[in-house]
Amino acid sequence: MITLFGSGQSRSFRCLWALEEAGLDYQYQAVAIGSDQENGTRTEEYLKMNSQGKVPTFVHDDLVLTESASIVNYIGSLAPEHNFIPSELVARAQYDQIMFFVMADMEQPLWTNGKHRFAIPQEHRVPNIIPTTHWEFAKSLKALEKLKGEQTFICGEQFTFADIMVAQTLIWAERFEYTIPENWVTYLRQMQERPAYQKAMEAIQ
Template sequence: MAEDILLYTNPMSRGRMARWMLEEVGRPYRVEVLDYGTTMKAPAYLAVNPMGKVPAIVHDGAVVTEAAAICAYLADAFPEAGLVPAAGPARAAYFRWLFFAAGPLEAAVTNRALQVDVPADKSAFVGYGSFGRVMDVLEQAVSRADYVAGDRFSAADVYVGSHIGYGLHFGSMERRPAFERYDERLASRPAFQRAAEADDRLMAEAPGGAA
């Protein structure tokens, strides 16, 4: 089928973001679950994503990798889902916060988790300044309205919201009331719940998974 979508993923990965986005789009898709160190590094998958990581999607013969790119691509490919704001301030905010999360936010959270301390006089080199500054800016972003691009949910919320949800769950982000309210709002979405249930089920079915 011309619009068949294949998702390469693992339930313990950023592939959860891509599945959530696919559920929001509402188009049929197939799933291929890959294992770290084996099928994810096998020649067949490296031909799809030479980085040997997930997620990746294949749509109409085109490969898209990187979770933020997958969210943006699917929103554009299926405009009827209404996940891209119209031109204007909302669309500007959409791109701003989508790429803020893919850049400064992810870098700051990763460095903190790895206990990488950036000297104050070298903060300009890392592109995010400091972890505290990133948290303050993110808090402002999710406090202005119900969603990061305004009053309507968009693909940017899938990506930003996933980072906040993971950060709160794993303790890699500060538990601020604004983050918790935003996370609760997104977790109530049917598409989020369908995606989470599917990935949780895969985890439970895996060898050594939860009962």
């Protein structure tokens, strides 16, 4: 049995979208981030699964994973027939490069923004850092542009789970009102038209 604990369009949405793309049976449990009340991420029961009290938390039988990119890759491995994760050596290396780029570079300005606007205690926030995060994100998109080139999808002419990682991060950027070039907006809208994305959206309503 697969159970995904998540909240809205946080990082857990990547995992939810991947589950829908893979066509796997799962249960989705919405949780309240930061709450120590029932279904909260700070309850004793939840902290036993995820010691940081964050989302996502992914449970498959005895396996517990709490990092979104790792979960997305694991889901892809459960459905190898779809080729969501390339198997050829060079293609897999290029796929991994995008996955690591999203986590280490592309999403970091957005998370820095979130931390210093609402996520961390007031006394630790540095509001003056926000403009720098916009500059960093624009720089990151330029680098991603070179990696993608003229390809339809991030890793070529076939959809992979790297597209989920990039698209969900662009959604995050839209919500935070970052400037996104038109070509990336077009790419994002194409990803949002996928039936699995639509089903994942229905699951969080």
